[in-house]
Amino acid sequence: MVRLATEVGSLQLKNPILAASGTFGYGLDLLDFCPPEALGAVVTKGLSPKPRAGNPTPRIVETPAGMINSIGLQNIGVEAFCTDVLPTLRQRKACVVVNVFGETEEEYATVIERLQREEGIAAYELNVSCPNVHKGGMEFGHDPKLLRSLVAALRPLTQRPLWVKLSPNAPSPLAVAEAAVTAGADALTLVNTFRALSVNARTRRPSIATGFGGLSGPAIKPLALRLVWEVHRAIPQAPLVGIGGIMSGTDAVEFLLAGASAVQVGTATFRNPNACLTVLAELEAFCQQEGVEDVRELVGGLVWP
């Protein structure tokens, strides 16, 4: 019997497999394949104070072992989430991490203040790393000063854990990670998508409407692992949530070894709507085969040469 329960900072999770923001709707869209309560947590699509229409089309293109997206944070807005979605998630006893997005510090605060009036939210994940919006998002995630100010401003608004989802595109991801932790972040999610470009040779235009987009999928796994390990080594006390191209239980193990306390499965859900559950089952099978009794033994266990 493998113990799968784990924790990210003070937050207890029944297992270390989470559904990543932007790949699982608001938690109730894939009930017939993957009920949210079966997972360590579900991270919602990024919520802004008001609904957002998102970017023009085409928004996605497949690339070798990956895909580039530029959705532009299309979402129903925090109010509709609280009214239409959250009650059912609560009823199902799902562990809900709400991904929060704003164009300004005030907008992040607006979303959190609204969510503070609701029960049944386990943590917030600040999206400071979306490469596909003009204002907000990645601006904060690239500049340690701006991020420190944002996290410090939001910290007093809530006792709930504040996670910060970091951009791999920052000039110095490590400096940004340190800034977030210093300002009071409880955990870091590593990493969001890599800014990327796909070109259509025949039209001589980018494949997607906004030109650049964010690359996800197995193609980025080694890059994401590298960042998780670097941040873990530099700030060993900071709880990390690993994400980037996880398709299998072994992939999840690799992120745990690199220092993540839990992992998020994203693009894999697009390929298989029950991907989170298969990753979870494979993780458990791996632990059984390898004699790992407690999944937490794996965290940070990478033997560096």
Place this chain on the structure above:
Amino acid sequence: MDARVDQKAVLVARSQLSPRCFALDLVCPRPLPAQPGQFVMVGVSATSDPLLRRPFSVAGVMPTENGAQFQLLVKEVGKVTAMLRHLPLGSEVGVLGPLGRGFSLDSCGPHPVLVAGGIGLPPVLFAARQLQKQGVSFDLFYGAASEPELLLRSEIQKVVSGDAVFCTDDGSFGESVFVTDLLRKRWKSRYSHLLACGPNPMLHAVARLAREKGVAAELSLEEPMACGVGVCLGCVVKLADGTYAPSCQKGPVFRASELAEGW
């Protein structure tokens, strides 16, 4: 809620219909209660490349004892369609479906007209097969670039109770004309509803014609899709109210009146 399931289907037959198009017959162990216009996400890869499934409109489905046999019409345009073309008979593919919103055949009146362009044929053919079963009389217009790309002509003629009209861009079969121009020329006042699938310029022309004639049109759109189940928001289409709707859930069949100008 949904009848959608993820299952393995076995490829039982493939027939080449043109230099680049072929029909696949697949058998799946569980029911696949697809309606005309609905689609399935097909996965052929055990590796990360290709990574995602591809959406294919269902061309026809027949229940078997416990499951179903269904048909897809495929044009080779890329990696996944090339794999499907060379996949040995007896191979398994992942099939997730049925997905999306199909044509509303129950409300298309006494004499609908169906329009297909190129590899937009599958949902139109499925609708024709269904209307024939329901005893509804209808006409079908089908255009393609050239004669070899006009697929399954004799079958279409058998299925269509009214006129089956074919044309090609280059005049190698039927009139040398765009199918929408031909439809305009031969428009009948008794047409009660219009169902169409084809390239976007064709669908734009169909929508304009339907509006002029005061007839409701339903259009089956094609968008690149990652998930097919409404969570990636990659396949959205712009609606008349300015919002974006995922075509995998709100479509792929939309009423022309729902869509933004030029979507």
